[in-house]
Amino acid sequence: MSELSITTTQNVTINFQAASVGQRMAAGALDFLIKAAYVISVFYVFFNKLGVDRMLNSVDMWSRVAVIIMFFFPVMIYSVTLESILEGQTIGKKLMKIKVVKIDGYQGGFGDYLIRWIFRIIENNIMGGLIGLIAMATNKKVQRMGDMAAGTAVITLKSNISINNTILEEIGDAYKPTYPLVIKLSDNDMRIIKDTFLVAEKTDDDYTILKLSKKIENVTGITNQSGNPTDFIKTVLKDYNFYTQNM
Structure with a gap:
């Protein structure tokens, strides 16, 4: 294949x-x-x-x-x-x-x-x-x-991939979402966001993480409540997973 x-x-x-x-x-x-x-x-x-x-x-x-x-x-x-x-x-x-x-x-x-x-x-x-x-x-x-x-x-879509290779994020049953507007994004958007974020985090590329967080804010209208771009992106990924699983 x-x-x-x-x-x-x-x-x-x-x-x-x-x-x-x-x-x-x-x-x-x-x-x-x-x-x-x-x-x-x-x-x-x-x-x-x-x-x-x-x-x-x-x-x-x-x-x-x-x-x-x-x-x-x-x-x-x-x-x-x-x-x-x-x-x-x-x-x-x-x-x-x-x-x-x-x-x-x-x-x-x-x-x-x-x-x-x-x-x-x-x-x-x-x-x-x-x-x-x-x-x-x-x-x-x-x-x-x-x-x-x-x-x-x-x-x-049959490939054996780990959760790190998907848009999914591990969240508990008691998880409380922060940003409802994440549903403006598509699965493809989230896949790109996660892939970009993981690469940037692995290489300590703070500039890309900041730029990515600003892009998310501009596209969705969300305001970063944490003030930390890394925490913000992680929350966005988890929130999207929460809302799409419960629609």
Whole structure:
């Protein structure tokens, strides 16, 4: 399995494991089964039980095409919609524990997922999807053409990592949070903050810690109540963990 290094906007390099071709194909197969189940259900309920196909015989061709597209539109936009809502995952990807991420450290956006979706249509219609498979098999980041165009990659979430490598912080049941506004930050923000903080703390880089604490204050509107940048960042990390666990 290939290792994928992502450099965040804070110039911190995080190493992930790129999802294998097999994992991506398995996720795709699961998504295909879900879409196939939807199509079968639509045919059974609307065309077999309700007789929509008979009603369509009485209208013009363009009306028939419009109705058919309406019924099957959810299948067409399945991947781009779910990846946008679930932050880089479809149901198949969730089950396989893989996720789409930006290789520049940013959280992927709708535009990125749309580019991947458009290229998927192109790839699936060229040599039956073989071109996408070849691209993944020969690319060290296991990227298909859509990933290359969107600047994304698919990583596995199955890696065995310690709590120091995640956004999680150990807090007790009696923990009392200090800064409710930390929920303005995303998981990706917190991952960058923690990675940057750990590196700076390890190297006694007080300047970076101070700069990071000021950045957090500016983005969230939080005021550092402790006066100590190190204590402030540690509290922010714990508070975020508290609030996201109890939402």
